[in-house]
Amino acid sequence: MDCIFCAILAGEIPSKKVYEDETAFAFLDINPFHAGHTLVIPKRHVADLTADPQALAEIAPAVTNVAGLLLGKLDAEGLNLLVNSGSVAGQEVFHLHVHLIPRYADNPGMAGLARRDPDIDLDAVYRRIAG
Numbered sequence: 001m002d003c004i005f006c007a008i009l010a011g012e013i014p015s016k017k018v019y020e021d022e023t024a025f026a027f028l029d030i031n032p033f034h035a036g037h038t039l040v041i042p043k044r045h046v047a048d049l050t051a052d053p054q055a056l057a058e059i060a061p062a063v064t065n066v067a068g069l070l071l072g073k074l075d076a077e078g079l080n081l082l083v084n085s086g087s088v089a090g091q092e093v094f095h096l097h098v099h100l101i102p103r104y105a106d107n108p109g110m111a112g113l114a115r116r117d118p119d120i121d122l123d124a125v126y127r128r129i130a131g
């Protein structure tokens with residue numbers, strides 16, 4: 001199967017891991033909307049939100065734990081959860097993933113949510129979370 005997130009899980013593609021448990025794995029998005037933008041994925045391959053009725057519930061504890069981790073380690077004052085399901089909704093990787101997007105006081109609200117920010121230094125953000 002040709003799935004980049006399965007390749008990340010297998011260690012074939014490097015990633016900046018922020019969290020792992022029995023069922024879920026979380027790593028920094030390579031092209032973040034906001035500093036600390038993280039993807040939480042099931043360890044088993046599930047194509048999208050509707051492909052398996054258990055999958056979202058399986059990774060829910062991880063999503064909550066990662067949310068707490070990001071809020072604790074970064075200067076974020078809130079965060080957004082996002083799941084894109086189907087290419088028309090913007091899904092590009094067909095391995096279920098929850099976007100966890102920390103939000104900051106200098107750029108609040110929904111209007112500024114989903115814009116890539118090329119100025120984010122992924123290594124510096126990662127040191128703050130995992131260092």
Ligand code: 5GP
Binds near residue numbers: 004016093
């Ligand atoms: P989607 O558009 O499918 O909801 O989100 C896919 C996300 O995966 C995008 O935000 C994209 O930046 C991220 N992404 C794609 N390829 C890689 C990769 O190889 N490594 C990491 N860390 N993120 C990736």
Ligand code: ZN
Binds near residue numbers: 005006007046094095
């Ligand atoms: Zn996969």
